[in-house]
Amino acid sequence: MKNNRLQGEGRINRNRPLNFIFNGKSYQGFEGDTLASALLANDVHLVARSWKYHRPRGILGSGAEEPNAIVQLEKGRLTVPNARATQVELYEGLQASSVNCWPGLEFDFLSINSLFSRLMPSGFYYKTFMWPKKLWMSYEHVIRKASGLGVSPELPDPDRYEKTYAHCDVLIIGAGPAGLMAALAAGKMSARVMLVDEQSEFGGSMLHSNETINGQPAQDWVSDTCEELASMQEVKLLPRSSAFGYHDYNFVTINERLTDHLPTGQKTGGRERLWKVRAKQVVLATGALERPLVFANNDRPGVMLSSAVMQYVNRYAVAVGQEIVIFTNNDSAYETAMTLLEAGLKVIAIIDNRINPGSSMADQLRSEGVKIIDQSVVVDVKGSKRINAVQVMSLQPGGDKVTGSVQTIACDLLAMSGGWSPVIHLSSQSGAKACWDDEKACFLPGVPIQHERSAGASNGCFDLKNCLSEGMLAGNEAAQQCGFEVDASIQLPVVNEVIFNRIKPLWLVPSMFKAGRGPKQFVDMQNDVAASDIMLAAREGYHSVEHVKRYTALGFGTDQGKIGNINGMAILAQSLQQNISETGTTTFRPNYTPVTIGSIAGMNLGGELFEPVRKTAMHGWHKQEGAEFENVGQWKRPWYYPRAGESMLDAVNRECLATRNSVGIIDASTLGKIIIEGKDSGEFLNRLYTNAWKKLDINKARYGFMLGEDGMVMDDGVTIRLEENKYFMHTTTGGAAPVFSWMERWLQTEWPELEVFLTSVTDHWATAAVVGPNSRKVVSAVCEGIDFDAQAFPFMSSREGLVNGIEARINRISFSGELAYEVNVPANYGLQMWESLMAAGEQYDITPYGTESMHVLRAEKGYVIVGQDTDGSVTPVDLGMDWVVSKVKDFIGRRSLYREDCVREGRKQLVGLLTLNGSDVLPEGGQIVEDPNASIPIPMIGHVTSSYYSANLGYSIAMALVKGGLSRMGETVHIPLADGKVIAAKISSSIFYDADGEKQNV
Amino acid sequence: MLQIPCPWCGIRDESEFSYGGEAHITRPLNSENLTDEEWADYLFMRKNTRGAFLEQWQHAQGCRRWFNIQRDTVSYKISASYKVGEQPPQGMGNEK
């Protein structure tokens, strides 16, 4: 195997060789390598197939911008899809494979797409596969296989993710020369500073620079500066941390990778940490990304960004080629040429589109035998899985056409530079509007909207001297804005001054072919968008960048347009004969680079911490009895208590029969409970509930409905008057928090004159409802100090007494139509109370029942459950419950009850349904029609809201909302099911059992 | 994420608050005498202001007080925060 490792030092540790596997083959790299640099050191250039044409692709860049080298890391639970090989730090035992090549990288079956590429213009998949619609699903399957990126893991993520909040004076994003200088300045002023950088090492471009600072190699200045920063108490350094979102009010989200660089066995603790930073001031020193040049076959392996080539040589000591041609429109590539020569590699020629691009570097290169071919361009390359030559042509004066003959130059690497794009993503996210700079041929950060400023290359400043001074200025200014004084002792480091010649924009390299003909000139390699696609989109009438982006897929994918967007926009502008500022730029949105779902979810990712779990005082008892639980909001409620061999239906039938025939017991602790007190509490209830409250006697209970101001039922429950000015309100389990907030809101915003105080006491009380003909015997055996005589303690009243010597409140109320008592004790005594009731009930075979039986029992009586039989569009009148609505006083929602829409004919009303075949149980949510044989679409007249088998009645019962239902009694309707079966049912009263209510008045 | 100044507690993160929509909508006392249109105007109609807007918030995870702020719906800049019952800043109001 060929070894491309150079003699030079680089920043790798040759004493720490690391073994890794790529596409099943074993290789070796060193500590300090990225996966990309290690692959290149092993002469692996071909790393991917493109998503649409399946063209062979190589490593193009060296960082977050990389569009091609997208890999799947590891396997099984630890697998990570779509990692950029250029950002993956190498570790011992790393396993990676290419995404997007099926069946394999070397022979890719789908590369046949490549031969037909002229038939696959932009929008191809949409245009071809969208019709007929019925087939879309099967097409989609094939397309996904052909075009997907990595594979998402199928097993739960075993890693832990953390979140943390931080506040600082100055947040500096990017630790290149400008960022380091800014941190130094602000740090010396004693500001609280955070410095973050996505790489493992601070230094940015200085890590591979040839320049000197204060007479020392730039790398030495970086380590000295980092050391000084680390010694400052108020400075926090965060390497391996990507600032990916800049939100309102200087809120910046940062993802810190804690263990990704460690071997699989050594990853301990959390994998990633999400920092939520609120910074007083922000300095954006995010650098710049180099642009490719757009010429035929510019996507072939062996064509790389010039800065990446330099970085691989200097930082990783990897010769990415031996015989190198450089193609550029600006001076920065000349530095790459110098680097290559210094490393002993052969630079054959520099192709420059400018006229006589003279600089001190150019002169030096010429003297070392490098041919500088000016006014020329690379029009095409030769070679498929690795280039072997470039084809060069001269430019006509004016520069928009080529002329003369084609010169072929043999080489194994082409380093290209199309100029630099400042990384203005975070600036744009913060709200600043990017502006185009003609001279520098790039977008610059706009006028700050938030407390931020850009410095260095991200501000369009491309020379080291000015990067350092901009950084210092930004650090000073940011800390000053936070109230700190500038430290006069700080000095700018001394660097050599370099004079740069002006860039000559070259958005689309002219060729001998007519526009849109000839081999593809790629703009966005990850999405296989070529210049011809953008020109086609323009011809087809797409003139907005945002539309072209969606039509061609330009700028989608993991790199989010970091490589292609500016070239693409400029080509669109040319096609539309506009300038770039007229064409505009797309808005950059978070995230700057992909962020794992795990990081965003944090500790809430699945499991017990996803949401708080609320358990009643008797929860352990229910569990021990084998109860199945149901989630009701955050509460765990017993659903039913199956005995050995029982199905759910068996258990529910047994529970319902036992309750109606003897006695049952249910844990009702979860119902919302609110104490309302103060001299105006009666008046407040009058306004809140549809019925009247002021005349309710002390220790009496009343059922009430709460409406929204729109007249629709919002919550219901029983409220008890405890004292003259004190009430105890029950809400539904789910309604406890919203109802409490609702009451607070009215009291604070609309009726501040009312003297009312609210206390939520839901968790303070444990409640057992003892239900059934034997309930009085059970409860009276346990409760002392109360006369349980039917007349002395009538229905809808409340008494205080003792249970095992503990204060208790007993309410004689019923949600089943049976004689029933709700026993409340302070929550800590709940289990003791429950066990006493169970012991006292033993002789009556007292049966614990869950929410399912509770639902059946209340449905037998036609009692509604708000949120199940109502859905926010139902008034009390629709429920046939006008009796609970006062005709004489005002209350929230009253006026709405006689809005035109609320009194019209044909509103849906609550009725009962009895299936003609009593053993058919309707599905809840089932749609109701008059004639199941009517032509489709069949008019629907309502839906089933509740439906059960009633063991007490021996047949099924249901409740439904049906248009004009109350005047349809006895009519037969039909409920078509998904399997084609149709069930017929008769509309009935919704009270199915004990219509006269005799059972609770005993 | 906004930072919202609670008149009782000071500046806190938006995640501590819940939104309550347009401020200074008074509940009509004589609803009996209102036409359906007039009642619907109170009930349903809300402005969709571009620019300075007076709105209600509750410090739900804090003191649980309702209060009003003036917020620019374009820049999200909050320029005033005041208690329920107090008047909005001079010259401000959610005009009809």
Ligand SMILES: [Zn+2]
């Ligand atoms: Zn507060």
